[in-house]
Amino acid sequence: MSRRVLIKTLPLHTNYGGIVQAYALQRAIRDLGHRAFVDTGDPIPLRRRVVHRIWAARRAVRMLLPARLDWRWRAPREVLAAQQRFVRKHLATSSAVERADTPRGRARLAHRFDAFVVGSDQVWRAAYAEIPEQYLEVIEEFHGERPRRISYAASFGRDDIDEYSEGERARSAELIRRFDAVSVREESGIRICSEEFGVRAERHLDPTMLLTPDHYRALVARSGTAPAPAAGRTLIYRLDATDDMLRAERAIAERVGAPTMELLPTQPPTSYAEYAADRARFDRPSVEHWLASIASADFVVTDSYHGCVFSILFNRPFLVHANERRGAARFDSLLGVFGLEHHRAGASADDLDERVFAPDWAAVNRVLDAERERATAYLVANL
Structure with missing residues (x-):
């Protein structure tokens, strides 16, 4: 009914x-x-x-x-x-x-x-x-x-x-x-x-x-958004900058050998003239661009819960800094479901687990289907 x-x-x-x-x-x-x-x-x-x-x-x-x-x-x-x-x-x-x-x-x-x-x-x-x-x-x-x-x-x-x-x-x-x-x-x-x-x-x-990666890719395609804006890049999706996260970003980019691309733009200026001179620098990207960027990145570094979710969904290698202020319990539970606890960054960028660069996506996808x-x-x- x-x-x-x-x-x-x-x-x-x-x-x-x-x-x-x-x-x-x-x-x-x-x-x-x-x-x-x-x-x-x-x-x-x-x-x-x-x-x-x-x-x-x-x-x-x-x-x-x-x-x-x-x-x-x-x-x-x-x-x-x-x-x-x-x-x-x-x-x-x-x-x-x-x-x-x-x-x-x-x-x-x-x-x-x-x-x-x-x-x-x-x-x-x-x-x-x-x-x-x-x-x-x-x-x-x-x-x-x-x-x-x-x-x-x-x-x-x-x-x-x-x-x-x-x-x-x-x-x-x-x-x-x-x-x-x-x-x-x-x-x-x-x-x-x-x-x-x-x-x-x-x-x-x-x-x-609950929706498949193909569903989101179809959304991107219908919107006319470029399907792979972050191909060949280390994608940085950062909500709150910390020294530990910035160090991890640099370490990952060097290890992956891919230049970084920041997903979120610069905060808008107080001057309209400055904004109008370079809108692309300040405008938030569309949801479809956001999806396509995570889906196409060589590697994702994020402190966002949903940045972590979509890295898993799109099978992209990732490292996550659990954002304590925004709620860290969410990350522990999510990573635990898929056996990806080692993708949570520690206090130092020097203790990266090598498994973050080659996840067992077949095992992850079996859990996801179930x-x-x-x-x-x-x-x-x-x-």
Whole structure:
């Protein structure tokens, strides 16, 4: 039976991984025969929504002005334009949750969808998400027959919930116990659900890995993006520079014998004239270019979780610096699933494990196929 499914996730702004995981989960659910929509909002009172609409009208007017006259405001929109085109083209987004701030609004939301899926990414990390809204509090307050509620590869980002307040812990435990099924992305998430909330959880792959490499290559081909922009290069996908990471980048490039290519551009300048003189230097590449770059690189050095995910998916040799500030537990669990723990960089660039240069991709792909089948079975059984 086909269902109307609402995916509840984090805002789709500058994060390539966040955008692609939402796309992938939507596509995976649609491939099962359901109608899936992505919603990143939280309930907002009518008064605030009216204010938002007024500001939206002001933004529309400002967008008519030349960028040079209002550069400080226009800069993010200019720089992120290629990323946002992917969202508009490939994701069916909804603002249904935003309007569910009254009993009538919650009833309308609950009747509109047959199932709600929370995931993926760090949707259950208090530093990044609204807790307890990410546990579907909005439909818990609706009095009537509720739609199905599940999570898929929801992540706490870390191996504890110390960022939660006492009130958030109690309310989250109350809400998650009413889920029909709970899926988390990390092994540590299974323990958190058991010890903190008293519920059983399963671990599943990040949704980006539910789709095949050929699916992503087809996206690149349809967009007209060059299929191999990083061929012959050591690709650097760095979110936060550290001395250890910079040393590792130099060591890897020298060992591989391939010049480096940085995937993320320079931060945009405060001067429009400087930006206009060399837009390519500052504009964020499209999602398709991001995918093609990882797929074609000779070697990938990254501190990004999804940079690590796609290196595995595309079978590219890689080294990852687990980004402690952004959540290191994610890397340990991901690498452990595939037996690739040695791809995590140590404190020194001198202790590189030679196995990072020639991974056993056949073994990795066998695990990937089995994990993908198990994840699909979970979605089939619970939607």
